[in-house]
Amino acid sequence: MTLMQLENLTVTRSGRVTLHPASLRVDAGEFIGLIGPNGAGKSTLLRAGLGLIPALGSSSLARLTPATRARAAAWLPQAREIAWGLRVAALVALAQNGNATAPQVAAALTRMDVASLADRPATALSGGEQARVLIARALAQDTPLLLADEPIAGLDPAHQLACMRVFADLAAEGRAVIASAHDLGLAARFCTRLLVLHQGRIVADGPPRTVLTPDLLRKVFAIRCHLAETEAGLIVQPLEGVTAPG
Structure with a gap:
């Protein structure tokens, strides 16, 4: 079942093309x-795909009414600051129209390891705890598709691993997740598919073992990496920066 379809999605800002025609299902x-370097167009693709910024081309999600889109996809933006002094449980419950007893709320709190924080004011939490609460709110929306912009940024290693596992489990349950990330090792281990953006263009799309070649890592990320197959999956360890081709 297709949950999002983009056809020649193109974004231009201040006369400059920031996302060249992008198509994906x-x-x-x-x-x-x-994945991709800073400024590659990752956030732009996610936001344009949701219809949050003007774009040419088409997106199956952008065509929907806001209410219908909210049932089809949950959105986790890059910004992590919580400005409201709500209890954690009440903040997560916003995804269910404020119904704190909805089973989706309890499930999301547990999945993101914040159930013990349920009665605390969200503004009293650490940055990493706030990030996990906001992920829990997105999960509580209980949509077939989750779009997340750098969801594991700011989390400690244990919670980065746990978050990626949650996303992988959602996919295994029959939903879908598309998330931007800078940690190539975690992306390689947990993602079923990698989409590489470089200078506003999709330059690679496929399974991690196919996409993450030494040549691509050098050309796109300007790094040399150690790549190894292990029982835990593909290991990608950056070793040094290199001069990317001009």
């Missing part, structure tokens, strides 16, 4: 890692 069961 997101199907149920996929965990797609959106």
